[in-house]
Amino acid sequence: MFPTPIANTSLPTRLLYKVGLPVALLVWLLPIIAVAFTSVRGLGDLSSGNYWGLPTDWRIIENYSAVFNNTPLATYILNSFLVTIPTVIGALTLACMAGFALGVYRFKFNLLVFFIFVGGNFIPFQILMVPVRDLSLRLGLYDTITGLVLFHIAFQTGFCTFFMRNFIRELPRELIEAARVEGASEIQIFFKVVLPLVRPAVAALSVLIFTFIWNDYFWATVLIQGSHAMPVTGGLKSLNGIWVAQWHLVSAGSIVAAMPPVLIFFLMQKHFIAGLTFGATKG
Amino acid sequence: MTSSSATSPDSLAKPGWWSRHQMALVPWLFLTPAMLMFMVYVIAPIFESIAISFYDWDGLGTPKFIGLGNYIELMGDPDFMVSLKNNVIWFFGFLLSIPMGLGLALLLNQQVFGIRLAKSLFFFPFVISQVVIGLVFSWFYDPTNGLLLHVMAALGMDPVAILSDDRLVTYGIVVAGLYPQTAYCMILYLTGLNNLRPDLIEAARLEGAKGWTMLFKIVLPQLRPATFIAVVVTIIGSLRSFDMISIMTQGGPYGQSRVLAYYMYEKALSEYGYRMGYGTAIATVLFLLMLVYIIFVLYRVYKQEQETD
Numbered sequence: 001m002f003p004t005p006i007a008n009t010s011l012p013t014r015l016l017y018k019v020g021l022p023v024a025l026l027v028w029l030l031p032i033i034a035v036a037f038t039s040v041r042g043l044g045d046l047s048s049g050n051y052w053g054l055p056t057d058w059r060i061i062e063n064y065s066a067v068f069n070n071t072p073l074a075t076y077i078l079n080s081f082l083v084t085i086p087t088v089i090g091a092l093t094l095a096c097m098a099g100f101a102l103g104v105y106r107f108k109f110n111l112l113v114f115f116i117f118v119g120g121n122f123i124p125f126q127i128l129m130v131p132v133r134d135l136s137l138r139l140g141l142y143d144t145i146t147g148l149v150l151f152h153i154a155f156q157t158g159f160c161t162f163f164m165r166n167f168i169r170e171l172p173r174e175l176i177e178a179a180r181v182e183g184a185s186e187i188q189i190f191f192k193v194v195l196p197l198v199r200p201a202v203a204a205l206s207v208l209i210f211t212f213i214w215n216d217y218f219w220a221t222v223l224i225q226g227s228h229a230m231p232v233t234g235g236l237k238s239l240n241g242i243w244v245a246q247w248h249l250v251s252a253g254s255i256v257a258a259m260p261p262v263l264i265f266f267l268m269q270k271h272f273i274a275g276l277t278f279g280a281t282k283g
Numbered sequence: 284m285t286s287s288s289a290t291s292p293d294s295l296a297k298p299g300w301w302s303r304h305q306m307a308l309v310p311w312l313f314l315t316p317a318m319l320m321f322m323v324y325v326i327a328p329i330f331e332s333i334a335i336s337f338y339d340w341d342g343l344g345t346p347k348f349i350g351l352g353n354y355i356e357l358m359g360d361p362d363f364m365v366s367l368k369n370n371v372i373w374f375f376g377f378l379l380s381i382p383m384g385l386g387l388a389l390l391l392n393q394q395v396f397g398i399r400l401a402k403s404l405f406f407f408p409f410v411i412s413q414v415v416i417g418l419v420f421s422w423f424y425d426p427t428n429g430l431l432l433h434v435m436a437a438l439g440m441d442p443v444a445i446l447s448d449d450r451l452v453t454y455g456i457v458v459a460g461l462y463p464q465t466a467y468c469m470i471l472y473l474t475g476l477n478n479l480r481p482d483l484i485e486a487a488r489l490e491g492a493k494g495w496t497m498l499f500k501i502v503l504p505q506l507r508p509a510t511f512i513a514v515v516v517t518i519i520g521s522l523r524s525f526d527m528i529s530i531m532t533q534g535g536p537y538g539q540s541r542v543l544a545y546y547m548y549e550k551a552l553s554e555y556g557y558r559m560g561y562g563t564a565i566a567t568v569l570f571l572l573m574l575v576y577i578i579f580v581l582y583r584v585y586k587q588e589q590e591t592d
Contacts, residue, residue: 125544214412
């Protein structure tokens with residue numbers, strides 16, 4: 001183990017670590033703690049300049065209900081779900097299929113197709129912006145949730161296929177061979193042999209893609225105009241323009257917007273990190 | 284199971300067309316939906332963008348072919364040069380997240396009470412949208428009542444309005460960007476540290492290696508895969524930077540915090556104009572810069588493939 005386990009170090013070091021760790025954590029999270037506190041501050045605190053101390057009066061219900069009642073925040077949140085959930089399902093469906101094809105079969109162009117998916121992941125979004133916006137306009141999908149979902153599915157399919165293909169390739173080949181000997185068709189192999197085995201990968205990718213799409217801001221800005229379809233990231237930006245220096249409302253809105261991915265992260269932490277660090281430990 | 288069922292008389296002698304060809308056809312059948320989507324929304328637009336960059340086009344009227352006109356204009360465009368310079372600042376600034384992430388990972392790679400919770404809390408910034416992080420940091424930098432103001436006053440320094448100072452603004456945004464990026468690198472290194480070979484560490488300890496020697500000679504070489512991923516995602520993240528700039532300054536003051544990704548958007552799709560051709564020319568430059576890393580990544584994946592085969 002590296003560094004040396006703290007239990008094996010001298011007493012002063014151990015004490016320093018025990019005290020230092022919470023302090024470091026507090027400093028690290030200061031931005032987020034400050035936002036959480038400010039989201040429950042009353043106007044009195046803000047006008048008297050108490051931005052950084054403890055709130056003097058707690059306005060939890062007032063601030064949060066103000067954010068929901070006076071702004072389309074609830075619509076933004078709903079839109080984010082309407083964009084994120086179909087994207088996760090769509091991208092994973094396509095990626096399981098493509099990953100199966102690339103991971104199980106040897107055929108000409110296999111590696112080339114794989115490389116297109118891998119390379120496509122790393123391109124700057126801006127090179128896609130004008131044509132994708134133009135395509136959406138022509139298809140009548142500009143400023144609609146469907147248009148945004150279709151693009152997200154396509155782009156995330158690249159990353160998910162990369163991941164699924166590598167995962168499927170690591171599966172023991174004997175399982176597939178055995179199924180073939182038993183007379184299973186290739187399509188049955190996909191549904192009965194491979195799909196049940198890729199569940200951990202699907203879980204890891206689902207939480208990861210959920211977070212990525214929920215937090216997307218660029219495409220929401222490019223493909224959506226009105227609040228009827230705007231996800232919460234873009235919505236927060238436009239609200240920020242209205243709430244000039246009303247930091248308690250900005251904070252409450254930010255907390256609400258950050259909640260779903262944070263909850264998912266805490267519930268599915270193991271999967272989330274498995275997805276994120278995939279490939280970081282070998283090779 | 285397939286079309287060759289035992290009941291049809293000639294199936295035993297001659298399997299159906301489908302079952303004879305399914306090994307060759309199935310992969311393409313399964314690939315088609317993903318390939319179609321990826322071609323339409325990702326691959327084709329790259330080429331379209333490059334094509335549009337040779338035109339003068341407002342997005343509505345008839346595009347007019349001007350050859351390298353947009354690129355020639357870029358060469359003499361001071362705003363483009365500022366964006367390019369800021370991309371360089373982002374690039375080097377962002378790379379700091381790698382040693383910082385490694386430092387945090389080393390700090391947290393312990394087995395004490397509550398360390399799991401500490402690790403996830405340290406990772407928190409990465410899970411939150413950059414929009415939220417951007418808002419928080421703008422508030423930190425707020426010249427009337429931001430935390431930075433209070434800290435500087437406490438240290439007896441003159442207060443600085445970071446986001447409206449044309450020399451400091453990009454650095455201020457990079458610091459905000461480093462916050463989630465460091466968390467990401469930390470997680471990559473924590474996973475790497477988890478998979479160190481204990482025998483090598485013990486052997487090195489017996490030889491008397493410790494501290495920095497141990498870190499540089501024994502540990503870092505084993506962390507190379509993690510470092511590789513950290514470098515790739517950090518470089519790409521730095522070239523993609525858009526969210527923070529859009530939230531915190533919208534490129535200001537006077538365009539001094541623009542980067543290529545933001546400048547492109549501003550030229551092609553904002554109240555400043557709908558110059559699609561010029562915008563795609565900027566995007567093409569950005570793409571070519573990124574292509575260096577894409578090829579670098581693909582080359583490594585290719586080498587790995589050859590080793591495993």
